[in-house]
Amino acid sequence: MKLSKLMLGLSLAVGLMTTASAQIVMRNAISVAENSHAGEAVVTLAREVEKRTNGRIVIKNFFSGSLGGEREVMEAVQLGTQELGHGSTGPVPNFVPEMAILDVPFLFRDKAHARAVLDGPIGQELLAKFEPKGFKALAWTENGVRHMTNNKRPVNSPDDLKGLKMRTMENPVHVAAYKGLGIVTTPMAFPEVFTALQTGTIDGQENPLSVIMAAKFDQVQKHITLTGHVYSPSVFIMNKAVFDKLSKADQQIFLDAAKEGAKANRARVDKDDAMGVNELRKRGMTVVENVDKSKFISVMAPVFKEFEKKFGKENLDRIRNYK
Numbered sequence: 476m477k478l479s480k481l482m483l484g485l486s487l488a489v490g491l492m493t494t495a496s497a498q499i500v501m502r503n504a505i506s507v508a509e510n511s512h513a514g515e516a517v518v519t520l521a522r523e524v525e526k527r528t529n530g531r532i533v534i535k536n537f538f539s540g541s542l543g544g545e546r547e548v549m550e551a552v553q554l555g556t557q558e559l560g561h562g563s564t565g566p567v568p569n570f571v572p573e574m575a576i577l578d579v580p581f582l583f584r585d586k587a588h589a590r591a592v593l594d595g596p597i598g599q600e601l602l603a604k605f606e607p608k609g610f611k612a613l614a615w616t617e618n619g620v621r622h623m624t625n626n627k628r629p630v631n632s633p634d635d636l637k638g639l640k641m642r643t644m645e646n647p648v649h650v651a652a653y654k655g656l657g658i659v660t661t662p663m664a665f666p667e668v669f670t671a672l673q674t675g676t677i678d679g680q681e682n683p684l685s686v687i688m689a690a691k692f693d694q695v696q697k698h699i700t701l702t703g704h705v706y707s708p709s710v711f712i713m714n715k716a717v718f719d720k721l722s723k724a725d726q727q728i729f730l731d732a733a734k735e736g737a738k739a740n741r742a743r744v745d746k747d748d749a750m751g752v753n754e755l756r757k758r759g760m761t762v763v764e765n766v767d768k769s770k771f772i773s774v775m776a777p778v779f780k781e782f783e784k785k786f787g788k789e790n791l792d793r794i795r796n797y798k
């Protein structure tokens with residue numbers, strides 16, 4: 476009896492040790508809270524990978540920018556000091572310049588159009604462009620459609636934006652576009668934005684309802700206008716060498732799990748978009764729901780000319796006209 480108990484104990488310990496040493500632990504990080512559309516993406520990825528590998532591969536998620544802003548996460552994934560990342564296209568063009576085209580304002584008619592482009596041949600071609608830079612891009616996800624918030628005044632027309640000091644993502648297309656609207660642009664990493672709004676270093680920022688609610692920007696912002704000025708894609712990235720070392724079957728598991736993550740992420744964005752206006756009003760913000768978007772587009776005409784030169788009209792049209 477005593478002996479068999481000892482044997483059981485030993486075999487359990489050996490068993491556990493084997494499991495522990497065979498288990499691969501990876502890290503993933505997002506700049507927003509766990510309870511968010513991006514949280515849905517990474518939590519689903521982790522759950523599906525763990526389930527489909529029977530616990531052989533475990534992903535530990537870090538939230539709210541605890542491993543740094545999105546640029547720092549990309550740097551870590553590129554270097555391989557972190558296996559996985561998930562974030563907006565904000566810092567991406569600094570690593571993969573071809574991605575900048577996706578951040579052109581008013582490029583997509585709506586989320587359905589954007590999702591179709593990203594899931595179709597154009598989006599898949601773009602994912603492949605990450606590879607020479609040391610990333611495996613697993614799947615497109617999204618933040619949603621971006622809107623403008625500020626503390627100074629309700630924005631009803633582009634004139635109201637003139638002179639507002641707004642945080643932008645560290646993305647050259649965003650900076651050029653908002654300058655074209657007369658905004659005083661302040662590029663900044665996301666984890667610094669809440670405090671900068673609180674202390675009045677900046678007047679405003681722009682993000683989708685999902686991000687605004689998850690980051691509780693309503694606590695430090697009075698006004699929001701549903702400008703819908705740009706679609707905000709996000710993406711699952713993985714260190715390329717780490718991906719390449721996986722077996723073919725495990726690689727497929729990551730690709731499939733990322734697709735599940737994208738599904739959960741988009742469903743949450745839709746839910747947030749459906750309840751966001753009411754929720755933000757409840758939290759005390761004034762919401763301007765209807766603006767004449769054509770006015771914003773016409774003020775930006777010179778910037779759009781620049782974008783056509785930079786990206787090529789045929790490339791922009793290929794996205795615009797995708798059905």
Ligand code: EAX
Pocket residue numbers: 506507545562563565618644664665681682686707709
């Ligand atoms: O990915 O930096 C931003 O404004 C992003 O939209 C945010 O980090 C979520």
